[in-house]
Amino acid sequence: MKKYFSSYWIKSAFYTILQRFSMTLLGFISYLILIRSLSTAEMGAWAIFLAVTSIFEISKTNLLKNAHIRFVSIQEDHTVKASIASSAFLINAAMNIAVIILIIFGADWLGRVFNSVNDLPDMLRWFIPGLLGMIIFSHLEAIQQSFLDFKGPFAGNFVRQLLFFSAVCAHAIWKIPFSLKHLAMYQSISIWIGTGVLFLSSRKYLLYKFNYTKQWLKEIVQYGGFIFSSGFVGQLFANIDQLMTATFLRASDVAYYNAAGRINQVIDIPSYAASDIMFPKVAQASQGEENGDRKVRYLYERMVAVLLSFTIPAAIFVIIFPHFVITIIAGSNEYAPAALILQIYMVMGIMRPMQNQSANLLNSIGRPGLCLLINAVSLVVNLGINYACLVHFGFYGAAIGTLITCIVGSIAWYIIMKKLIGANMKSIFVYMIDVYKLIYTKGMGLFQKVVLKKDNAGS
Structure with a gap:
């Protein structure tokens, strides 16, 4: 089994985890500054803005990146690869332009829906240049990862996050008052500069040919359409607690959910990084006729086991000391009500690696329709349960409702993986013991070695 973990895994894991970690770390430090500088109402509006924009960005990126990687990774003809890339770029641009039009005409409506009329519309409009930059950014990122190159995407994303982080630090150092629309503008600028870095590292893969074909447009839409829909539903599911809280309660209440969510993102770093690494390998393994299912099952069980080995101890610590953690993050007791939300999120965090890898596996083996169906059912169930819990429990309702849905969803995902690839929880536990x-x-x-070195030095 060691042959499956070649130098590819070492190099890709290094850059992908480093990318996830650096982005989360810089974003986390930026958040620490902002939470001490903005009111809960402003933090709530900023959280809603990030939720709305990330739902589209991540969903669209998953659509094009996964389709791009899957089709390019199994092609040898460079002309065909260029057709795939050109077709993906055309779809990419069309989707971003459509969203820009929606923002121009619908930003005020979104502000009313999420009880953020004074802040959200302006932030979305200032982010329009960033959406234009994301067309090129996500395209170049997909090209490099389709060639199993994770170094360039790390550099582009790191620079993008570093520039936004630097702008936030500059405000804090020179005591310049924060403006939410300026934060959105900094996001746009950082995307364009990050795109420049990505272009420099992508040149060796670019053929500079724009020869899209109707066939590949159709192939990408048919395959990627399921992934986009599934990703969109998945991202909506991930942010539904904040969005429903803003809609049915107050935008300022979202600040507490966002505080807990930021800590939860740190726990999720390995899980999302593993998805990026595992996708092309599972796509290739699933194409093999001999032992293909065995390889896919092994990759899935091993990856889930590794993730749980690190996620469970971290989650247990936070569950035991939630007030300590949330106070350290917020810098005061103002966000103490988020402690229970944080505990609930950590319980879900233990279950999330299996769910994330299961969804990623379905996409990589060409079953995006099933993934979409599962995510859609989960979303509908979550909407109903969250609404009932918001009415019954109030402030904590969305967190409780999401936990209930997560437990039911985890059971469903395991049953599906067991039936589809023969996944076995016992094997996952065995691999976890191997990790420890x-x-x-x-x-x-x-x-x-340290003790022996000291003994030798003493003698």
Whole structure:
């Protein structure tokens, strides 16, 4: 089994996890500054803006990146690869332009829906240049990952996040008052500069040919359409607690959910990084006639086991000390009501690696329709349960409703994986024990070397 974890895994894991970690870390530090500088109402509006924009950005990127990677990774003809890339770019541009039109005519309506009339519309309009930049940014990112190159995407995303982080720090250092629309503008500027970095690292893969074909447009839409819809539903599901809280309660209440969510993102770093790494490998393994199912099952079980090995201890710590963690993050007791939300999120965080990898696996083996169906049913169920819980429990209703849906969804995902690829929870636990044994062995070896070095120095 060691042959499956070649140098590809080492290099791709290094850059992908580093990208996820650096983006989350810089975003987290930026958040620490903003939460100490903005009111809860402003933090709530900023959280809604990020939720709305990320739902589209991540869903669209998953559509094009996954379709691009899947089709290019199994092609040898460079002319065909160029046709795939050109067709993906055309769809990419059309989708972003459609969203820009929606913002121009519908930003005020969104502000009313989410009880943020004074802030959300202006932020969305200032983000229009960023949406134009994302057309090129996401295209170049998909091209590099289709060639199993994760170094360039890391550099582009790192620069993008670093520039926004620097702008926030500049406001804090020179005590310049924060403006929400300026934060949206900084997002747009950082996207364009990050795109420039991506272009420099993408040049060796670019053929500079725009020869889209109707056939590949159709192929990408048929395959990617399911992934986009599934990704859109999945992202809506991930943010539904904040969006429903803003709609049925107050936008300022979203600030508490966002505080807990930011901590939860740190726990999710390995899970999302693993999805990026595993997708092309599972896509290739599923194409093999010999032992294809066995390879796919092994990759799935092993990855889930590795993720749970790190997620469970971190989640348990936060569950035991939620007030301590939330106070450290917010810098005051003002966000103490978010402690229970944080505990609930951590319980869901333990279940999320299996769900994320299951959805990613369905997409990579060419079953995006099934993934869409599962996510759509989960969303509908979550909407109903969240509404009932919001009415019954009030402020904590969305968190409780999402937890109930997550538990039911985890059971459903496991049953589907067991039936589809023969996934076995016992195997996952065995692999988890292997991970802990490896960590213990390496740790003891390092400890003995340190002790021996001290003894030799003393003698």
